[in-house]
Amino acid sequence: MKHLTEEQLIAYREGEPTQREAIAEHLTGCTACRTELDRIEAVLNALDNFPVPERGPEYGRQVWQKIAPQLPEKAGRGWGAWFEPRRWVAIGAMAAIVLAAFVAGRWTKKPDGGAPAASAVQVRQRVLVLAVGEHLGKSEMVLMELANAAPPSSGPKEINISAEQKRAEDLLDANRLYRETAKQDGDAALASVLDDLERVLLDVAHSPDELTPAKLESLQKRIEAHGILFKVRVVGKELQEKQNTTNSAPAATGSDLRERNKA
């Protein structure tokens, strides 16, 4: 009989779900492995008795008395808040829009100083198409993972969605920015989908980290009720088509420019 490795036994003791049933079955029939697991448990049990000095009920008050004189007048929103990753997503998106609008403006402007080939609104729309397409792709991935999440068939389980929550939070600021830009550009359809998406992302971000199967199902139903995955896919596809169309336009302008330069 092939015995379990120490790594497998420690992983089993840690509650690692991989091959759990197979390991449990092996342990019931193998005295050597069972003894080995008992030895590991004995060490961990001994460490459980490693005591922590007691702190009385007054400890919290004592900590407060020590730190209170050092606290600034107001809790920090300060500069630190500007370094939050989710803010950087929004700042990055804004910088990308400004830079792309500048580059596109330069590129599409006629050299003789005449009227620009593309209006400011068209440039903004082109940039929006590019950035929102990517944003929708990322959002779709988060929502797909949640929509397809399912607890294992046996026993009551909790599902941890903290990773998805973090990504939803990161997407929220960028989503607000794109929604506002779409509104300003008069793209009501896109603004409406981004509005719906924002509600779903907020819902995900504000859910508890650990969900019971019932709560997961309820969240999945809310996502389904908005029909957001379908909308995101449709708009994403439309944006992709728009992008393909607009990609050919600057090329023609570039070739015109080259012809004019030759002349």
Add this chain to the structure above:
Amino acid sequence: MIRMSESDGSMQDREAVQNAARESDALAVERTLAGDRDAFRVLVEKHSQQLFRLAYRMTGNEHDAEEVVQEAFLRAYKNLGQFGSRANFGTWAYRIAANYAIDRMRQKRSEDARRSTPSSLAEESEQDPLDLMPDERPTPDRLATNRELRKKMEEALKSLSYSERTAFVMRHWEGCAIEEIAAVLKSTTSAAKNTVFRSVQKLRRALEPYVGARGTLQAKAAGAAPEPRGTEL
């Protein structure tokens, strides 16, 4: 990645309590951000004990642990705007404390190395934590064995790297999820799992000769050679 974990029968009660605590914390955070310093006092008084336990287990001495607790709350206050009300304040403060404890251990080790005096000398004067344990039969033999085992545990814990000690403390004593450990260690979940595994493996090698079945103390002479035990299966 979606993580599954087993839950027990009282899960719903626990969840209700956790939700209520989270809501009250969120309210206190909101009030603090609005300029009410006393609201932060509520958070400090509520979470100090938990942070002290973590800090003591990570640093191994009371003085450092108290410093970690105070610094963690100061940092939390200064950066409260970054926290908002998105998550559990306790978990967030806990993470700050764990990160600061790692910095503190690193700093202390380099200070000790500079002074070239074993750090254990300073700690010898501290109260022996095992003496605080309720002991039904405080015979001299038992006290000696307790002290010896405690010493071995301290040595074993000190032999771990910062990340191994952090991973072990968070996993075994604080019951943290692998994802939380990975966040503190700034690593992937699989790297965090490996770190937990390595820490258990090292502690086992160091302590098994001194531990009897089911974790009871094994009255073995301090200098006695460990029983040979094949790790090969």
